[in-house]
Amino acid sequence: MQGLSIVGTGRVGxxxxxxxxxxxxxxxxxxLAGRHASALEALAFIGxxxxxxxxxxxxxxxxxLLSVPDDAIASVAQAxxxxxxxxxxxxxxxxxxxxxxxxLAPLRAAGAHVASLHPAFSFADPARAVEQFAGTMCALEGDxxxxxxxxxxxxxxxxxxFALAPGGKAAYHAALSVASNYLVTLTDMARQLARQGGVDExxxxxxxxxxxxxxxxxVLSMGPQAALTGPIVRGDVATVARHLAVxxxxxxxxxxxxxxxxxxxxxxxxxxDAQQRLLALLQG
Numbered sequence: 218m219q220g221l222s223i224v225g226t227g228r229v230g231x232x233x234x235x236x237x238x239x240x241x242x243x244x245x246x247x248x249l250a251g252r253h254a255s256a257l258e259a260l261a262f263i264g265x266x267x268x269x270x271x272x273x274x275x276x277x278x279x280x281x282l283l284s285v286p287d288d289a290i291a292s293v294a295q296a297x298x299x300x301x302x303x304x305x306x307x308x309x310x311x312x313x314x315x316x317x318x319x320x321l322a323p324l325r326a327a328g329a330h331v332a333s334l335h336p337a338f339s340f341a342d343p344a345r346a347v348e349q350f351a352g353t354m355c356a357l358e359g360d361x362x363x364x365x366x367x368x369x370x371x372x373x374x375x376x377x378x379f380a381l382a383p384g385g386k387a388a389y390h391a392a393l394s395v396a397s398n399y400l401v402t403l404t405d406m407a408r409q410l411a412r413q414g415g416v417d418e419x420x421x422x423x424x425x426x427x428x429x430x431x432x433x434x435x436v437l438s439m440g441p442q443a444a445l446t447g448p449i450v451r452g453d454v455a456t457v458a459r460h461l462a463v464x465x466x467x468x469x470x471x472x473x474x475x476x477x478x479x480x481x482x483x484x485x486x487x488x489x490d491a492q493q494r495l496l497a498l499l500q501g
Contacts, residue, residue, distance in 0.1 A: 218244050220278035221370075223266075224293060226250040226259030228340040229312050230284030234263040235347050236374035243373060246278045262343060273300040280370060283311045283321075294321045303327040308363045310334050314393065317386040318359030325360075332359025333386070334367050336376060337393060351375040356389055358382075404429070406468060413463070441482055449476060450483040452491030454498055461498070473499045 221237050223230045226248050237243035245266035250256040256268035269275055272293075281303070285293050290311050297303050305328025309321055314335045321331035338353045340346045355371045357364045358381040371378035381389050408421050416424060435444035448456040457476065464472055476499040480492055487495070 218242065219280070220244055220246040220276075221280045221282065222247040222249075222275055222278040223259075223282045223284055224249045224272070224275075224297075225282075225284035226255050227284055228343050228346070229336075230282060231259045231262050231343045232340055232346040232350065233282060233284070233312070233336075233374065234259065234266070235343070236350060237370070238263055238265045239347075240373040240375075243280075243370070247275050249275060271300075272296050272302055275302050277304045277307065279307060280366065281307060281309045283309065285311075287313045287316050290316055291320050294324055298323050298327055301327075303329045305329070308332065308366045310359070310363060310367060312336065314356075315386065315390045317384075318363070321359075330360040330363035330366070332357060332363035332367055334371060334378075335389075352377060354379060356381050356386075358386055406471075410463075442484065442486075445479070445482055445486075447479075449479045449495060450486055452487050452495065454491070454494045457495065458498055 219242065221234065221243050223234050223245065230248075234245050234248070238245055245260075245263050247267050247269050248256045248259050248263070249269050249272065250259065253268060253270055256270075260266045260268055267276075275281075281297075283290055283293050290313065294309070297309070303309060303324050307328075308330045309324050310318070310332045311321065312334055314337075316333065318331045318333045321329075324331055333356075335356045336350075336353050337356065338346065338350060353376045355367075355376040355378045357367050357371070357378050359367075364380065368378045404425065407425050411421055411424065412418065432444065432446075438444075448460075460472065461469060477496065480487065480495050480499070483492075
């Protein structure tokens with residue numbers, strides 16, 4: 218059985234620790250938190266391991282997870298090096314969605330392999346996360362040896378690991394932000410415009426929800442080009458102009474930018490004349 222130690226006992230660290238133990242293939246060796254009580258709470262949830270108070274007290278483990286805020290990853294990695302904690306051949310990884318494995322690069326001097334493993338999952342509640350984690354996509358990047366080890370680890374805890382291109386972490390994280398965060402923002406914009414049009418607040422979930430769910434189902438099954446509908450792909454310049462006329466001024470740049478991208482997505486479904494007239498309007 219292989220060993221996992223965890224620095225930082227927040228929601229991600231606790232969830233991955235418990236999933237590791239539940240797999241039957243991993244044991245949690247040590248946990249270190251900012252407060253001893255936090256480490257004890259985490260271990261009670263994980264069901265295994267020892268709480269330590271100093272980095273120098275961490276026992277050797279096959280995997281070492283740095284489950285700390287993004288801004289602290291580099292400093293914790295340096296502290297591990299300074300305290301001679303890392304052993305040759307071990308894998309040190311973090312779970313940040315935005316930071317790359319290179320933030321751990323100094324640890325290679327001690328013979329460690331470094332990587333990142335980012336689960337595309339919301340860890341709002343560790344207990345619920347453990348129940349719902351199966352099948353979660355996990356992005357891997359970093360040293361080849363580390364990624365091989367983390368592929369096995371991810372599979373053991375029920376995840377679906379996949380590799381990112383070298384240097385691709387920022388684009389990957391931007392994709393998740395657009396798909397998740399900006400969807401929320403666009404929903405808010407749509408709600409405000411519907412209210413501006415006189416739609417009752419109580420009708421908004423049914424009105425917008427069914428349309429958004431249908432569009433999402435279509436784009437996931439058919440692809441963006443085939444799923445695209447609406448005034449732009451129809452070449453309806455007058456309707457787009459009416460939209461622009463009622464939009465708040467500070468929303469127009471977003472609408473225009475998304476409109477230009479939609480013209481490009483429509484491609485050959487639009488005539489050359491319709492493309493030119495739409496772009497002239499959107500860029501005007």
